[in-house]
Amino acid sequence: MALQGVIDALKKTTLEEIGISFSLADILRDIKIEGTDVSLVLFSPSEKYYDFLRKKAEEALKPLGATKIDVEFTDQPPAQRQQTQAPPPPPQENPFENRRRIPKVKKAIAVASGKGGVGKSTVAVNLAAALKSKGYNVGYLDADMYGPSGPTMLGAKDKQVIGKQTPTGDVLVAPESHGIKVMSIGFLLPSEDTPVIWRGPVLFKALNQFLFEIDWGDEELDFLIIDLPPGTGDVQITLGQTAELDGAVIVTTPQDVALIDVKKGIQMFKEVEIPVLGIVENMSYFVCPDNNKIYEIFGKSKTEEIAKQYGTKLLGKIPIEPKVAEFSDLGVPIVLAKPDSNSAKAFMQIADNLIKELSK
Structure with a gap:
């Protein structure tokens, strides 16, 4: 079961019957999901509400497919409603002045997308491979904590991460695959199907470690490609407030529904003061192998129009090519597996355009 789906269901479940204006999500202290088993810890000031709250939780989660729902209670209110919560920073404070x-x-x-399913990780991995092919020292950071696919696409699933003591503290040593330094939460999980069920503070701590406590090797990286989770959530905001990034690339497909989310992504990066270097349109067209005719399967692209409207550029278009997915599953980026393919050439051109934007 998806964590976000469970949280959304709890948010929709109100407690007005007992005269409380909160939802179940408002009184949630902890949550754990294992398959279709859900364990909740809810705040309740009195035992007389236990049966009612347990019933409300079951009514909210069973339609999602939950087969076992355990509900425990605590008399400690959620942290966000405790009176001891730290006051917000003063309005004049700049949240970005402490970025490192x-x-x-x-x-x-950063490589981002407004929505999932547009091939963001495929673009990030192949962009890293393209830069490596041009002779640069490149690292790839898989910051998609809930869906780490980078190790699979880079053929690094079996790589080991070791710790190392330094004068400034312990760090993790990034393993290497195809000449690219790689770090991902996927390396630290017991198995591929182990879900990452982390709440905010744990997630932010892990992200901070991945940003500032990784040994990328003896030589300085020319480029670090950071593969973000889809959307405009906490990871993106935290990244923008803690690390100095040189820019972001947004991945989309030609459909209008994807381009709507591109606009949101551009606005989000503007708010966290990260320049948008450009947009990459993935699955842009299909080249028929029989006659080399180009087909725009998802309709005529409006990406370049959106890029101009929001003051950025279209870095390039990637065609639909079955070999891209095939080699990704085998752990070899298409740029390295078939450098003469249409997709590989497109990725190399995007890398060139990216370098030009960074040099301005």
């Missing part, structure tokens, strides 16, 4: 450069990284580039 990522150690031993010359250029840090």
